[in-house]
Amino acid sequence: MSYFVTGATGFIGRHLVTELLANREGDVFVLVREGSRDRLDTLRRGWDSDRVVPVLGDLGREGLGVDPAWVAEHAGEVDHVFHLAAIYDMTADAATNEALNVDGTRHALDLAEALDAGCFHQVSSVAVAGDFQGRFDETMFAEGQHLPSPYHRTKYESERIVREESSVPWRVYRPAIVVGHSETGVMDKVDGPYYFFPALKALRGALPSWVPLAGMDLGRTNLVPVDYVAAAMDHLAHLPGHDGEAFHLVDPDPQPVVEAFNAFGTAAGAPTFRTPVESGLAKVSSRPLLPRALRPASLLNAVVRTAPAQVLLDQTVGRLGLPAEVLAHTSFTAVFASRRTEELLAGSGIAVPDLDSYAALLWSYWEEHLDTATARDPKARAALEGRHVLITGASSGIGQVVALKVAQAGGIPVLVARGKDKLEETRAAIELRGGTAHVYPCDLSDLEAIDTLCAQLAEDLPTIDVVVNNAGRSIRRSLRLSEDRFHDFERTMQLNYFGAIRLVMGLLPLMREQRSGHVVNISSIGVQTSPPRFSAYVASKAALDAWSNVVASELVGDGVTFTGIHMPLVRTPMIAPTKLYDKFPTISPAQAADLVIRAVVDRPHEINTLLGNAGAVVHTVAPKAAFRVLNMAYHVFPDSAAAKGAVPEGGVRETEQIVLARVLRGVHW
CATH class of the missing domain: 3.40.50.720 (NAD(P)-binding Rossmann-like Domain)
Structure with missing residues (x-):
């Protein structure tokens, strides 16, 4: 059995390669641009395995720019193609998203078809749900949802291409917001909640940790550590009989935004927010106090997505490293059901750990490596x-x-x-x-x-x-x-x-x-x-x-x-x-x-x-x-x-x- 992985030098990709080396046999071919050879060589020293084989290519070229002679030599030998190379960045412009997420997926499919691969594994995102309101399960895709940003639109389009155009059997994985490793804290870039960490650091320097801060209900987010995502993908990819299915790699109990912020604030030694009134009363009432459109999270998102607000935010918090685009998507309007994934992972020992159990590791790693x-x-x-x-x-x-x-x-x-x-x-x-x-x-x-x-x-x-x-x-x-x-x-x-x-x-x-x-x-x-x-x-x-x-x-x-x-x-x-x-x-x-x-x-x-x-x-x-x-x-x-x-x-x-x-x-x- 052999594998072909795009994006192996990226965050999720390198953890997936680690899982494949630990749990599977056979070569792991990894796509690498000439300019990224040094980075891959550093990673290979860490993997300490001669099973990782570099293959020169480029996400922006047809068939990923892989040498046709190499393709001919390995046709019929690659059992799994994992396509992770993409841009996972809410701040990227439309052209960059289109080139990497959409065109890159087409080029990866071309290569998988030329190799006559056993299965094409597409790493998508829960972003395909856009602004869908309510429960979004793993069987759902084209629900007429609004896609509010280039990132949402291109993640949706790249998954559509796989579903409708692939001649190779396929499986789709939709991670929520992927954060660092739950046992080491390792993360390779600032993304998602990490954008707010400098503000936490500033709060820690300005106020004692015991000072209470007033908060409001900002809805729910969904954070999953990279080790869970990589382990779940490896496990799900090798279960027979599930081609043509999508899997939600999410926390089945999504975190309120304020509680997630407080978990990191506690780890940082910074002040934390007190429970908002809306959230506190929700615990004793099965019905929301306010309709969805009038809840603080909905009102805030509606305001910050307007053009004037985006310009103002860019000139204020944007200068502090907090992109306006990120503020516009602090919470999810959809609740991501993951029953299929949970059932298939049952008994494997693979589960999403509670955020409180590893928030301190994420903070420490950011403070030491990414600040x-x-x-x-x-x-x-x-x-x-x-x-x-x-x-x-x-x-x-x-x-x-x-x-x-x-x-x-x-x-x-x-x-x-x-x-x-x-x-x-x-x-x-x-x-x-x-x-x-x-x-x-x-x-x-x-x-x-x-x-x-x-x-x-x-x-x-x-x-x-x-x-x-x-x-x-x-x-x-x-x-x-x-x-x-x-x-x-x-x-x-x-x-x-x-x-x-x-x-x-x-x-x-x-x-x-x-x-x-x-x-x-x-x-x-x-x-x-x-x-x-x-x-x-x-x-x-x-x-x-x-x-x-x-x-x-x-x-x-x-x-x-x-x-x-x-x-x-x-x-x-x-x-x-x-x-x-x-x-x-x-x-x-x-x-x-x-x-x-x-x-x-x-x-x-x-x-x-x-x-x-x-x-x-x-x-x-x-x-x-x-x-x-x-x-x-x-x-x-x-x-x-x-x-x-x-x-x-x-x-x-x-x-x-x-x-x-x-x-x-x-x-x-």
Whole structure:
């Protein structure tokens, strides 16, 4: 059995290829334009399979522009043609939609017929329902519905072509709004609800999360994760006896728009909307309070689709990255029935997960990979474009996100960490978005390995413009439990202090020669607040601070500068073993990375939090009072199981811990 897939380098396509490789046998031929070979090569390295075979072609040419000799050679051998190459973009113009969605489908059908394929699988969309009012099931298609945009019209027309013109058996799949992977959050472009994420980020920065926002009923949307769509397509495509049928890949319990927004708002730490009156009363009444035409969602959609409103929106929210076309389609007028699909998937383990279970993953991935605020910042681009930025601990957490943001602004990340495989994954993510990165595996607790690294960097790269000392080790253990563990202090100091200064000292000759260089040290709010149980960690960070403060004055004439960031508690793999932190207020790796970018661009001497500065002042003016508060915290927060500690007899209520953690937000306890 063999397959031919168009759009394999696209979002749904690459996940479908993953499913085919995992669950099926035979070659997977994938259509690729000459200009996309590098992208496909990157994906093939991730698939790690010689069963993925590139076939040169072009969606815009008859028969997809595939070499006739190749077609003749493989005629009768391809069992399934999956046509995913299309444009899934509400903002695209009519000509682009026509060329890619309509003409592309005809060309894909031509190839399937020439190959005498077993089945043609068309990835359509629930957009074919247009503005249909009411229940739209999988047997329905031409219901006289209004098609309000070029995207709706061309998705409808491309499905019509398959239904009416295909001489090859066919099946049609209609996904709802496809979002990122429910287990990893992976997404490759801003679309659908992602357009609203910058607004959520702005809300988070402007208001505390507990501030209630007034909302109104905006109808229902329908979101499905890409892993569900790909798995369902693979399963449905191989069930016998269902040619000539359409399948709705939708959430059978569509989400109210406000509830979906709140799920993402909660994940972002932003304010959320209170339940609208209309929705609240609907829960106790089986009949709607208002006719459909007078409901807020209908009125809003009617207004924003008018030409004057579209012009006004383009000049306002459009400049913030929220297209007017998207606002005009925030909810569906149809309810998509999927009984056939649900019955065929029963027992397969393939089902749509609840949005609340993966909204945080979608938000985190967007914030770390798709938020383009750094790329849009002219100061960031001026400071980073073409610059080599060495980042330690770049395989995960803060370091990985810093690398992505540096590349986004045109910089060249130099990725350093112990694990080469994870560094290569980060490089692949950067290259898939058109950036460049270098990988240098190194154990930064090995001083000789650091010397070798510095020599190699000086030989390989023309400059090292910025060094971000991010790699670090944290140990949370009281002194009482550390008296026979002096090695904890040695290991922490080895990486956090000796490794960091050995790296900087090894690169100083290159920076002196350049007459420029900037070092960013990721320190800790603990240096300012001295939390109990962190004597090893805080001491190592304080030593790095002190060393940097001393040598900064010596290097002014050489053009080398330093910034220390007293970072609050960040949600990274480093704190994951301490389960106590699971319910603590933390900042995200992306928020921490934004601080690093600020350090690189503005180059201040220090970046501190308000609480950190307050802690430093209290330690100076009222040290005894500060130590009493810290001693109280010492007794409220027990040693962790990993530290071989135990909760004091009688226990400590979790609420006391959370209250103290929220009052002293960001401090490591």
